[in-house]
Amino acid sequence: MSNPSLLILAGDGIGPEVMNEVKKIIGWYGDKRDLAFDVEDDLVGGAAFDAHGTPLTDATMEKAQNADAVLLGAVGGPKYDTLDFSQKPERGLLRLRKEMDLFSNLRPAQCFDALADFSSLKRDVVAGLDIMIVRELTSGVYFGEPRGIHKEGNERVGVNTQRYTESEIARVARSAFELARRRNNKVCSMEKANVMESGVLWRQVVTEIHEAEYADVELSHMYADAGAMQLCRWPKQFDVIVTDNLFGDLLSDAAAMLTGSLGMLPSASLGAPMANGRPKALYEPVHGSAPDIAGQGKANPIACILSFAMALRYSFDQAAEAERLEKAVEKVLADGKRTADLLGPEGGTPISTAEMGDAIVEALDASL
Amino acid sequence: MSNPSLLILAGDGIGPEVMNEVKKIIGWYGDKRDLAFDVEDDLVGGAAFDAHGTPLTDATMEKAQNADAVLLGAVGGPKYDTLDFSQKPERGLLRLRKEMDLFSNLRPAQCFDALADFSSLKRDVVAGLDIMIVRELTSGVYFGEPRGIHKEGNERVGVNTQRYTESEIARVARSAFELARRRNNKVCSMEKANVMESGVLWRQVVTEIHEAEYADVELSHMYADAGAMQLCRWPKQFDVIVTDNLFGDLLSDAAAMLTGSLGMLPSASLGAPMANGRPKALYEPVHGSAPDIAGQGKANPIACILSFAMALRYSFDQAAEAERLEKAVEKVLADGKRTADLLGPEGGTPISTAEMGDAIVEALDASL
Ligand SMILES: [Mg+2]
Numbered sequence: 215m216s217n218p219s220l221l222i223l224a225g226d227g228i229g230p231e232v233m234n235e236v237k238k239i240i241g242w243y244g245d246k247r248d249l250a251f252d253v254e255d256d257l258v259g260g261a262a263f264d265a266h267g268t269p270l271t272d273a274t275m276e277k278a279q280n281a282d283a284v285l286l287g288a289v290g291g292p293k294y295d296t297l298d299f300s301q302k303p304e305r306g307l308l309r310l311r312k313e314m315d316l317f318s319n320l321r322p323a324q325c326f327d328a329l330a331d332f333s334s335l336k337r338d339v340v341a342g343l344d345i346m347i348v349r350e351l352t353s354g355v356y357f358g359e360p361r362g363i364h365k366e367g368n369e370r371v372g373v374n375t376q377r378y379t380e381s382e383i384a385r386v387a388r389s390a391f392e393l394a395r396r397r398n399n400k401v402c403s404m405e406k407a408n409v410m411e412s413g414v415l416w417r418q419v420v421t422e423i424h425e426a427e428y429a430d431v432e433l434s435h436m437y438a439d440a441g442a443m444q445l446c447r448w449p450k451q452f453d454v455i456v457t458d459n460l461f462g463d464l465l466s467d468a469a470a471m472l473t474g475s476l477g478m479l480p481s482a483s484l485g486a487p488m489a490n491g492r493p494k495a496l497y498e499p500v501h502g503s504a505p506d507i508a509g510q511g512k513a514n515p516i517a518c519i520l521s522f523a524m525a526l527r528y529s530f531d532q533a534a535e536a537e538r539l540e541k542a543v544e545k546v547l548a549d550g551k552r553t554a555d556l557l558g559p560e561g562g563t564p565i566s567t568a569e570m571g572d573a574i575v576e577a578l579d580a581s582l
Numbered sequence: 583m584s585n586p587s588l589l590i591l592a593g594d595g596i597g598p599e600v601m602n603e604v605k606k607i608i609g610w611y612g613d614k615r616d617l618a619f620d621v622e623d624d625l626v627g628g629a630a631f632d633a634h635g636t637p638l639t640d641a642t643m644e645k646a647q648n649a650d651a652v653l654l655g656a657v658g659g660p661k662y663d664t665l666d667f668s669q670k671p672e673r674g675l676l677r678l679r680k681e682m683d684l685f686s687n688l689r690p691a692q693c694f695d696a697l698a699d700f701s702s703l704k705r706d707v708v709a710g711l712d713i714m715i716v717r718e719l720t721s722g723v724y725f726g727e728p729r730g731i732h733k734e735g736n737e738r739v740g741v742n743t744q745r746y747t748e749s750e751i752a753r754v755a756r757s758a759f760e761l762a763r764r765r766n767n768k769v770c771s772m773e774k775a776n777v778m779e780s781g782v783l784w785r786q787v788v789t790e791i792h793e794a795e796y797a798d799v800e801l802s803h804m805y806a807d808a809g810a811m812q813l814c815r816w817p818k819q820f821d822v823i824v825t826d827n828l829f830g831d832l833l834s835d836a837a838a839m840l841t842g843s844l845g846m847l848p849s850a851s852l853g854a855p856m857a858n859g860r861p862k863a864l865y866e867p868v869h870g871s872a873p874d875i876a877g878q879g880k881a882n883p884i885a886c887i888l889s890f891a892m893a894l895r896y897s898f899d900q901a902a903e904a905e906r907l908e909k910a911v912e913k914v915l916a917d918g919k920r921t922a923d924l925l926g927p928e929g930g931t932p933i934s935t936a937e938m939g940d941a942i943v944e945a946l947d948a949s950l
């Protein structure tokens with residue numbers, strides 16, 4: 215049997231630096247855990263534009279479709295701000311999401327004990343937090359037709375359409391229920407069924423899928439505004455939250471900020487199962503390309519490393535190894551190792567991007 | 583000159599109790615500040631249904647249209663849960679909002695120093711917070727057509743339409759700029775112009791109104807997901823936030839929860855100026871009718887009293903008197919007076935609804 219394949223698209227800014235540290239981790243799993251991957255590198259975003267005049271070539275798109283998982287660093291930078299809309303670095307990422315049909319966006323909101331003081335929330339509200347927001351990523355009001363700005367009489371009118379089909383809701387609901395079974399078996403579905411028919415359908419379909427296929431999972435429903443409140447009040451009440459594209463956009467970002475560790479958070483975007491049973495999958499840190507610190511060895515590689523941990527868990531069914539990696543990160547933080555972004559007001563001496571990667575590899579060694 | 587008129591719709595549950603305390607305050611302003619109001623009482627919600635078989639009679643609607651301001655307590659209760667949709671207590675409130683065309687919903691998020699420990703946020707993040715969220719209340723995706731659930735082939739499809747006209751955006755933008763001039767002169771407008779054309783138009787119109795009429799006010803723009811993050815991280819960066827109906831729904835509730843004083847918060851819903859120059863206006867606490875504690879003298883009247891303070895400021899141009907009332911509330915809290923809902927984990931002896939009203943009247947006396 216051949217090794218599973220990874221396509222690495224390091225991208226722009228700090229992307230290549232943090233991805234270098236991920237490669238150390240990948241190498242470690244091949245050497246020490248007999249978990250070798252066939253790794254291929256390619257370009258995305260500004261880097262692809264510089265080389266090929268497009269933020270994602272057809273050849274790269276083809277490779278992404280055939281890889282067992284795609285790891286992405288970050289895209290974008292001031293150098294590309296004046297490019298035409300269709301050539302902007304972000305279009306490369308959007309093309310990947312669209313053509314791979316990655317409808318289920320997994321956004322963990324986790325708070326490492328060692329970093330709990332970074333949160334604007336009180337320590338007991340946030341320490342040890344571990345929830346997962348599943349955001350529908352390919353439909354809803356950001357994509358629905360009709361859309362646009364037109365004239366009615368003397369007035370401009372702006373229109374967007376929130377539109378969800380039964381099957382679009384069903385597939386992301388299944389994704390959330392599957393996740394819950396691997397976690398604490400609880401799903402809270404959020405919409406505005408009190409004022410939106412698309413929310414009424416959302417609630418109906420989630421309820422139907424639950425009754426027919428996932429009755430063992432605990433399901434609750436909450437209006438999205440109440441959900442925003444409850445996330446701010448006591449986020450630990452949740453396990454998995456499933457919601458639509460727009461609500462998920464706001465709620466996942468709010469939850470991420472609540473952890474105080476925005477720069478530490480990974481994400482996964484999953485699609486339908488491929489012939490080998492693995493879902494189409496793209497893993498990337500939530501943070502951006504941070505062009506201001508690129509190339510200086512200051513970047514924090516943890517979000518990208520934790521994205522690889524998600525790949526271990528969700529693409530390669532290696533939950534125990536994913537946990538080993540997450541625990542290694544936790545240990546390094548508990549030991550007081552900090553990249554520059556993690557130094558609090560009391561200061562201290564930061565370690566470099568590479569030193570952080572090495573420390574995590576050391577912690578992995580120590581775990582054996 | 584006749585006195586300004588107030589229509590009081592106390593409603594259901596704790597509504598009548600808390601409104602009794604507001605009446606003490608109104609009486610005080612007539613006696614001690616030569617600010618007399620012509621007060622009329624009427625019914626709304628379940629109380630109106632019990633008396634007339636409808637949650638709002640045409641006669642009451644007519645009075646509301648002609649009053650200088652409407653003060654509302656709260657509507658709803660388990661007794662009315664089985665009523666037909668059109669007869670539910672909430673429909674009375676929705677009819678008022680719709681027929682008075684109250685497009686600008688003012689939701690202050692304030693945190694009293696004495697209550698800062700109730701927040702899930704750290705004390706320094708939230709103590710003394712005073713921001714104002716202006717939510718467009720009569721248009722957007724909760725109202726746009728087409729809407730509904732229909733079949734396409736074998737599938738159900740749920741549709742809602744986000745739709746904003748130039749004039750709908752312009753009038754709520756003006757409302758926010760006017761407010762900012764009475765506060766700290768800063769407006770932040772939030773939308774998703776990066777992915778929604780209705781957001782593009784929102785940003786354009788807000789910018790045009792700013793340049794043409796309010797160039798003296800500081801204006802910034804933020805994507806609504808970043809706005810949700812920033813509200814959680816450092817809410818004191820904002821003064822006035824203006825946003826659409828849906829984003830405002832989530833952001834105002836999240837901000838309210840962040841203060842930790844959800845039961846303390848007032849609101850105003852304003853429409854176009856009437857012949858006398860005053861805006862159509864309805865003032866109400868953010869909290870609900872709390873049927874579980876109704877009639878027991880346990881309710882906290884402060885949110886309703888602060889709603890009257892908003893009426894003083896926004897309907898009757900009595901900013902100094904509004905501030906006097908707010909300071910009186912602050913003093914009573916600083917003195918340690920607490921209704922049952924404000925007792926922390928350390929306990930203490932609660933005072934009754936009436937005792938809280940009396941204490942605030944006393945503090946008003948002391949302010950003279
Ligand atoms: Mg977002």
Ligand SMILES: [Mg+2]
Binds near residue numbers: 439
């Ligand atoms: Mg709401």
